[in-house]
Amino acid sequence: MALVSASTYVEYALGLFISVWIARALGPADFGRYAFTVWLCGWLMTCSNHALTTSSTKFIAEAYGAGSPDVASHISFRLARNQAWSCAVVIALFFLGVAIIRPQEWGSVMLPITVLVAIGVVAKSNYSLWVAISKGQEKFEPVSIATVISGVIMLALVVIASVLHAGLMAFVGIFTISCLTLNLINRMAYRRYCQPFGPGEVPPEMSRRLTRHLRLTAVLILLLALKSNTVEVFLLNTYANSTAVGFFAIAGTLTRGAVELFSVGLTSTLLPYMARAFGQSGQAQATRVLSEATRFYWATGLMIAGLGFVTTPSLVTLMYGNKYVAAIPAIEVTLVLAGLLLMTNSIAAFQVVTDRQGDRLRISGSALVINLILGFSLIPHFGLLGAVLCYAGTRLAELVICTIYIRRVASAGLPVALMARLFVVGLVATGAGWLVAEVTPGHLAFVTGGVVFTAVFLPASFFVRYWSEEDCRLMGMITDKLGPLGRVAKRVLGVLQGPVQRMAP
Structure with missing residues (x-):
């Protein structure tokens, strides 16, 4: 978790800087076209890999857990071969679709952008599969090395393109180069580790x-792809304009970055570890992992929601400029919802590991129907506001449906009472942080608001006894490795542990 988290923090910092730089260089309209192109690449990558990445990690980890590394090797080879055929079919259909539809967003550079998109999709799809195989082996070095080096290269290219006042075509080309670099470096690291x-x-x-x-x-992933902002982006591009697409893309970028910043370590390691536990001891042990993961996800999600609400207005204005102020409400809503729904990651991992894909299909199918109804009802009439309302309604409905399904098979996996106590703490901390940010002048209000939120949320989480003695011991082990800063943190932790120790029998 530490290895993946560290590399992701570097990747997120670089990615955020790159996103801001591109947005400022292109302006809202062209940035919307760029965002549409990157979104299309992501959708094609999802179609190319469909179930292959998830299945790779699950079954390879399960085979290693059962002591059969040769079986894991054979599974990897089979799925890599399937992925090559899948990419070929998707790219052929993509070229056919472009020839028929002729997207207006690309104008006179349609053919070169089509070629660049195809190259980028093939390269990054293959990269994603090799990452999934390495995660199944519980080897996280390749993806960490590849993301950091590729991010630095892309940042350098973006800076050069901005200085030269390059246009949309150049930035799409840089995106393609980034995909190729990821693939190449990851393959080299894979052979090493x-x-x-x-x-x-x-x-x-x-x-x-x-x-x-x-x-x-495969069916599930395609459903997820359709309901993962696909309806919103497609309808915004059809009924609104590229500027609205750009604003919604910024909301998605910052939300995705915040989620990865706080939770990528747990997310990257959860599926292989849960699959290994299932391979060793069956569903009972997987349910225990579900409970622990849900508890950590909920605490992380409340921090994302609270900090997102408190810091977004001044932070967005500082980074993107006044031209992007209209994107702030969309960013606030998506950040809050992403935080509250972060716990669904642990539920999804449990359903994958215990072969309850039927439940995931029903959940995703229901959410997609709701997404389509809300999208066609709201976006043509309200534009960006309609897209935000559509996103909010879909995600909240998905949370309710997901909770109902998991309580039927693993009610012990959801520590509801603990989660309710921490939710009240999150509300209080968010209110305090928002008040301080409102009265702080200047663009740095997000600093004071974020500090106050953290100063209220973290100690209060101990006082409401959200963390167990085992959690505190783990925190102590981590602080021991941090040198002088760790010693200060350990003294603070000792004070906060008081409620936990008094609770123990």
Whole structure:
């Protein structure tokens, strides 16, 4: 978790700086066209890989947990071969679609941008599969190395393009170069840290489970792709304008960055570790991992929601300038909802590991129907506001449906009472941070607001006894490794542990 988190913090800092630089260089309209192109690449990558990345991590980790590394190797080879065919089909359909639709966003540079998009999609789709295979082996070095080096290269190229006053075409080309760099560096690191894979037989029983998992998850991933801002972006691009698409893209970028900044370590390691636990001890142990992960996700999500609400107005104005002020409400809503729904990551991992893909299909199918209804009802009439309302309604409905399904099979995995206590703490901390940010003059109000939120939220989480003695011991082990700063943190932690120790029998 520490390794993945550290590399992601660097990646997020670089990615945020790159996003801001591109937005300032292109302006709202062209940045909206760039955002539409990047969104389309992401959608094509999802179609190219569909279930392959999730299935790779799950079954490879499960095979290692069962002590069968040769089976893991054979699974890797089979899924890599499937991915090559899948990419070929998706890219062929993409070229056909562009020839028929002829997107107006790309204008006179349609053909070169189409080629660049295709190259980027193939490169990054393949990169994602190799990352999934390495995660199944519990090797996180390749993705960490690749993301950091590729981010530095892309940053340098973006700075050069901005100084030269380059246009949309140049920035799309830089995106493609970034995808190629990710693939190349990851492959080099994979050969250094991970086990090679090759052809061979997979046991019949696991092969049947793998085939069924691929089919169900493929449908599920496509459903997720359709409801993951696809309806909003498509309808905004159709009924509004590229500026609205750009604003919604900024909201998505900052939200995704905040989620990764706070939770990427747990998210990256949860599925392989839960799959290994399931392979060793069955569903009971996986349920215990679900409970712990949900508790940590909920605390992290409340911090994302609270800090997002408190810091967004002044932070966005400082980074993007006054031209992007209209994006602030969309960013606030998406950040708050992303934080509150972060716990669904642990539920999704549990459903994947325990082969309950049918539940995930029903949840995603229901959410997609709601998304379509809200999208076509709101966005043509209200534009960006309609997109925000559509996103909010869909995500809240998904949370309710998801909670109902998981309580049927693993009610012990949701520590509801603890979560309710911490939610009250989050509300109080958010109110305090917002008041301080409002009365602080200048663009740095997000600093004072964020400090006050943290100063209220973290101590109060101990006083309401959200953290267990085991959590405190883990925190103590971490502070011991931080040198002088760790010693100060450990003294503070000792004071905060009082309520936890008094609670213990």
